[in-house]
Amino acid sequence: xxxxxxxxxxxxxxxxxxxxxxxxxxxxxxxxxxxxxxxxxxxxxxxxxxxxxxxxxxxxxxxxxxxxxxxxxxxxxxxxxxxxxxxxxxxxxxxxxxxxxxxxxxxxxxxxxxxxxxxxxxxxxxxxxxxxxxxxxxxxxxxxxxxxxxxxxxxxxxxxxxxxxxxxxxxxxxxxxxxxxxxxxxxxxxxxxxxxxxxxxxxxxxxxxxxxxxxxxxxxxxxxxxxxxxxxxxx
Ligand code: 6PG
Numbered sequence: 001x002x003x004x005x006x007x008x009x010x011x012x013x014x015x016x017x018x019x020x021x022x023x024x025x026x027x028x029x030x031x032x033x034x035x036x037x038x039x040x041x042x043x044x045x046x047x048x049x050x051x052x053x054x055x056x057x058x059x060x061x062x063x064x065x066x067x068x069x070x071x072x073x074x075x076x077x078x079x080x081x082x083x084x085x086x087x088x089x090x091x092x093x094x095x096x097x098x099x100x101x102x103x104x105x106x107x108x109x110x111x112x113x114x115x116x117x118x119x120x121x122x123x124x125x126x127x128x129x130x131x132x133x134x135x136x137x138x139x140x141x142x143x144x145x146x147x148x149x150x151x152x153x154x155x156x157x158x159x160x161x162x163x164x165x166x167x168x169x170x171x172x173x174x175x176x177x178x179x180x181x182x183x184x185x186x187x188x189x190x191x192x193x194x195x196x197x198x199x200x201x202x203x204x205x206x207x208x209x210x211x212x213x214x215x216x217x218x219x220x221x222x223x224x225x226x227x228x229x230x231x232x233x234x235x
Pocket of ligand 1: 043044045046047048071072073083132133134135136140141142173
């Protein structure tokens with residue numbers, strides 16, 4: 001599958017943000033032209049913020065766009081760790097329908113995953129676009145090693161979201177998660193990965209080489225893609 005991957009390199013994060021925002025705009029416009037609506041999943045974390053700022057400035061019919069976070073930390077809405085809160089700040093003022101996938105914090109992460117999966121039934125599938133980030137440990141969305149790893153990677157085909165208890169908990173957001181499954185991700189009509197820094201680049205190159213047996217979650221996820229994947233990188 002490595003030939004399905006295309007790397008795009010930029011001088012810096014600002015140049016990357018311009019280019020990726022342009023690509024995302026094109027994908028969203030194409031979906032709206034074809035079907036009247038677009039349904040996209042956006043990454044959480046810090047790296048995509050400049051991309052979102054640029055994308056939100058694009059001239060798009062935002063009320064036709066539904067956005068979900070590709071993964072969510074199980075925290076109350078409004079929490080500084082909440083991915084949908086971060087995404088919503090940028091896109092709700094534009095008129096987009098930004099859907100929380102964890103509408104309220106709960107101690108039962110498995111139940112939160114089942115609710116998110118049920119909620120996904122109301123969306124148009126496959127996703128028009130899934131934008132992924134990657135942690136320095138090689139996780140993507142919230143697919144982490146731990147008790148839910150197999151279910152995230154190889155659960156039933158129709159399972160699009162599930163609850164995940166990362167093991168160990170990642171220090172930047174040490175909470176259970178809800179994530180799109182591998183199946184939910186790899187079926188997207190456009191799959192885009194955005195990373196910065198030499199360390200993440202090395203991890204991603206290794207993960208892609210390792211493929212299906214990768215020690216990194218992103219290696220396992222990308223081993224299953226059918227459509228080309230665009231990877232955007234800046235130092
Ligand atoms: C999350 C994410 C996650 C993110 C990486 C990278 O909620 O944790 O969606 O998959 O993309 O952790 O995060 P940074 O961009 O902050 O390094």
